[in-house]
Amino acid sequence: MPIIFCANTGRTLEGKEVERKEEINREFWQMYGGGRKVLARDAVTPCDVVIGSETSLEEAHAFYVKHDVSALPIVDQEHKVIGLLNSESFAQALSLPDWKKAKVREVMQENFITVAEEAELEEIWNWPVEWFVVLSSSSSIKGVLAKQDLASLLYKKVQQRLQQLEGVLDSAHNGIIAIDKNGIVTFFNKAAEEIVWRKKKDAIGKHLSQVIIPQGLLEILKTGKRQLCHKFAVEYSAGTRIYMTHRTPIFEDGKVVGAVGVFQDISEIEAISNELDTVKRLNRELEAVIGASYDGIMVTDRNGVVVRVNEAFERMTGYKSTEIIGRTLMETGEEQFLPGSIVEKIKASKQPVSIAVDHGGRQFLFTGNPVTDQEGEIVRIVINVRDLTELNSLRKELKESKELSRRYHSELYELRRKLLQHEGIVVQSPQMQKILELAMRVATVDSTVLILGESGVGKEVIAKLIHQNSKRSEGPFITVNCGAIPETLLESELFGYEPGAFTGASREGKLGLFELADNGTLFLDEIGDLPFPLQVKLLRAIQDREIIRLGGRRPRKVNVRIVAATNRDLEEMVKNGQFREDLYFRLNVVPLKIPPLRERKEEIIPLVNRFLEKYCKNYNIKKTISSEVLDRFLKYDWPGNIRELENIIERLVVTASGTTITPADLPEHLKPQCSDTSPAVLVKGILPLKNAVMEVERQLIEKALEQYGSTYKAAKALRVNQSTVVRKLNRIRREANGGG
Numbered sequence: 243m244p245i246i247f248c249a250n251t252g253r254t255l256e257g258k259e260v261e262r263k264e265e266i267n268r269e270f271w272q273m274y275g276g277g278r279k280v281l282a283r284d285a286v287t288p289c290d291v292v293i294g295s296e297t298s299l300e301e302a303h304a305f306y307v308k309h310d311v312s313a314l315p316i317v318d319q320e321h322k323v324i325g326l327l328n329s330e331s332f333a334q335a336l337s338l339p340d341w342k343k344a345k346v347r348e349v350m351q352e353n354f355i356t357v358a359e360e361a362e363l364e365e366i367w368n369w370p371v372e373w374f375v376v377l378s379s380s381s382s383i384k385g386v387l388a389k390q391d392l393a394s395l396l397y398k399k400v401q402q403r404l405q406q407l408e409g410v411l412d413s414a415h416n417g418i419i420a421i422d423k424n425g426i427v428t429f430f431n432k433a434a435e436e437i438v439w440r441k442k443k444d445a446i447g448k449h450l451s452q453v454i455i456p457q458g459l460l461e462i463l464k465t466g467k468r469q470l471c472h473k474f475a476v477e478y479s480a481g482t483r484i485y486m487t488h489r490t491p492i493f494e495d496g497k498v499v500g501a502v503g504v505f506q507d508i509s510e511i512e513a514i515s516n517e518l519d520t521v522k523r524l525n526r527e528l529e530a531v532i533g534a535s536y537d538g539i540m541v542t543d544r545n546g547v548v549v550r551v552n553e554a555f556e557r558m559t560g561y562k563s564t565e566i567i568g569r570t571l572m573e574t575g576e577e578q579f580l581p582g583s584i585v586e587k588i589k590a591s592k593q594p595v596s597i598a599v600d601h602g603g604r605q606f607l608f609t610g611n612p613v614t615d616q617e618g619e620i621v622r623i624v625i626n627v628r629d630l631t632e633l634n635s636l637r638k639e640l641k642e643s644k645e646l647s648r649r650y651h652s653e654l655y656e657l658r659r660k661l662l663q664h665e666g667i668v669v670q671s672p673q674m675q676k677i678l679e680l681a682m683r684v685a686t687v688d689s690t691v692l693i694l695g696e697s698g699v700g701k702e703v704i705a706k707l708i709h710q711n712s713k714r715s716e717g718p719f720i721t722v723n724c725g726a727i728p729e730t731l732l733e734s735e736l737f738g739y740e741p742g743a744f745t746g747a748s749r750e751g752k753l754g755l756f757e758l759a760d761n762g763t764l765f766l767d768e769i770g771d772l773p774f775p776l777q778v779k780l781l782r783a784i785q786d787r788e789i790i791r792l793g794g795r796r797p798r799k800v801n802v803r804i805v806a807a808t809n810r811d812l813e814e815m816v817k818n819g820q821f822r823e824d825l826y827f828r829l830n831v832v833p834l835k836i837p838p839l840r841e842r843k844e845e846i847i848p849l850v851n852r853f854l855e856k857y858c859k860n861y862n863i864k865k866t867i868s869s870e871v872l873d874r875f876l877k878y879d880w881p882g883n884i885r886e887l888e889n890i891i892e893r894l895v896v897t898a899s900g901t902t903i904t905p906a907d908l909p910e911h912l913k914p915q916c917s918d919t920s921p922a923v924l925v926k927g928i929l930p931l932k933n934a935v936m937e938v939e940r941q942l943i944e945k946a947l948e949q950y951g952s953t954y955k956a957a958k959a960l961r962v963n964q965s966t967v968v969r970k971l972n973r974i975r976r977e978a979n980g981g982g
């Protein structure tokens with residue numbers, strides 16, 4: 243609280259000004275009188291002598307000097323004080339012709355009043371006189387009091403009090419800065435030193451702008467208005483600090499003569515208040531979470547006294563929160579429902595504890611979790627209640643439907659197996675079962691499928707299965723062996739041609755395989771052998787779902803599903819630039835990799851049985867196979883895969899002499915090997931070289947055909963032209979038929 247002290251100017255005051263002055267003085271006296279009113283008797287200069295008004299000045303002077311007082315009361319004959327004799331009186335006497343003879347009354351000072359010794363200085367201070375004669379309660383003269391003495395007395399007291407005030411303000415926790423009307427700092431307490439990191443001596447006498455950053459106090463000088471609870475932030479290099487300030491103008495005679503700012507660093511309070519806000523928000527969130535929880539939640543203190551329950555808890559248990567809050571779980575445990583023992587168990591173990599309770603035909607699971615303080619002591623126990631009745635019945639339902647699904651699954655598998663058996667397809671190994679399942683699944687959608695695997699593994703078989711199980715099964719399934727058709731013909735085969743498209747073309751033109759396969763499936767076998775120029779045309783046909791016949795211009799819409807297959811490593815071919823990457827990605831939407839027969843040996847015996855049955859029936863022969871042969875089959879690597887196996891069985895059924903096929907009936911390469919180091923061609927005796935060459939050719943061609951199934955593939959394996967294989971095969975057959 244600022245103190246505005248205004249000295250008495252002695253000037254006559256009027257109206258409101260007088261009131262204000264009096265108010266100020268009252269404050270002053272209360273404050274500096276040390277809580278007690280200062281009375282005339284406290285300040286009086288005692289004087290127990292008086293002189294009569296008719297006394298001569300000479301006599302009076304001697305008396306004045308003798309008593310060494312500042313003033314002597316002068317009384318009349320009735321002993322009433324009528325004036326004062328003081329130094330001014332003697333100064334006045336000097337102007338008289340014979341001052342020694344003059345009477346005291348001629349120079350006495352009448353500018354005084356008499357006051358009671360109980361009069362308050364506060365009251366008498368304002369009388370426009372320079373002297374007071376102080377009377378006792380019995381109206382005897384106690385002494386005199388000069389206003390001047392009063393002033394110096396007061397000045398001393400004021401000094402004292404100002405020091406005290408400064409001490410008080412210095413011990414204040416708030417920073418206090420006062421400025422005069424020019425903005426010069428006139429007061430700066432200790433707390434201000436600490437808050438703004440500046441010494442008092444460096445602040446006093448400086449302009450405010452040189453002392454602190456916020457200049458709001460200067461505004462107060464301009465507006466003359468108080469500013470309370472103003473919050474502001476100051477950026478320091480060490481961080482931002484937040485302050486709260488009250489700014490008050492200082493008035494003197496109705497004019498602003500300065501301003502005082504009381505401020506406080508509330509950064510910590512602000513941080514705590516922010517933290518409090520966050521905590522409140524979190525608390526609200528927590529309330530919402532607990533309230534919204536489908537599980538019942540109950541919180542107890544460390545002794546198991548319930549402090550809170552949520553709505554779900556009330557719903558599940560039937561307890562109202564008002565009934566249960568404040569009670570211990572142990573008490574309610576008597577009602578055989580809430581497991582009071584959970585609290586004791588948690589307290590003993592300091593671990594989560596779960597207890598299942600059956601009540602009213604429902605099953606509840608109570609799970610209690612201890613909440614510990616920093617010392618690890620339990621402060622709360624949070625108990626979650628879950629109604630397991632529904633969950634248990636769902637679990638039961640799930641178990642039943644799983645069982646049902648398992649049954650359907652095995653029935654489906656059985657049906658599929660029978661269907662495949664009917665089709666003559668053997669699927670035994672887990673790898674092939676997975677492939678089959680995937681093939682069946684992709685069959686139902688129209689996506690492009692790429693079947694990968696060595697020659698003879700059954701790629702076409704799977705392609706057909708996909709077609710048969712698709713919604714196109716009523717449509718055509720057309721196979722194109724991209725490697726078997728000469729490059730020059732392949733384009734017209736695939737896309738057809740218009741009449742007269744090229745020399746030798748039929749007049750009517752020709753439908754391409756794409757058009758033939760409309761509404762069905764086009765199986766592009768050996769897609770890896772598709773010539774590079776045709777790859778782009780195929781890509782366009784697949785993407786645009788339309789083709790243009792050779793020699794034509796008109797695009798024709800085709801609705802064809804593409805299933806492609808290859809035994810080549812397409813990825814590698816893409817890397818080597820032999821196969822277009824875009825076509826590869828277009829085809830490789832769903833890849834199906836069929837493992838070679840040597841990796842699914844469990845299928846060999848079922849396949850042997852299947853083929854034996856087939857060919858015995860075809861040739862109307864009854865044959866069995868010895869276990870040694872089967873053993874040999876199991877050990878063999880089957881480079882030609884299922885096709886090779888099928889061909890061998892057909893051949894054995896036809897060529898074996900006995901009813902049981904024995905190892906002796908096996909072709910050479912399948913007979914038990916003597917040693918791995920034996921040469922690829924074994925010469926048993928001397929025979930004409932030409933005959934030997936022809937024999938080797940015969941064996942090689944037959945074996946290649948057996949293994950690869952077509953003259954084209956056999957030629958490829960033997961690294962000769964297809965025409966060479968066909969020519970030599972014709973010759974071999976002629977010779978076999980006894981021809982020349």
Ligand SMILES: Nc1ncnc2c1ncn2[C@@H]1O[C@H](COP(=O)(O)OP(=O)(O)OP(=O)(O)O)[C@@H](O)[C@H]1O
Binds near residue numbers: 669695704767884
């Ligand atoms: N799982 C199977 N069950 C019975 N026979 C099968 C099975 N898989 C393939 N085959 C038979 O094996 C022979 C070769 O099958 P397929 O032509 O499908 O092989 P591929 O992988 O397409 O051969 P290529 O790469 O040489 O075209 C066919 O006679 C086919 O009937």
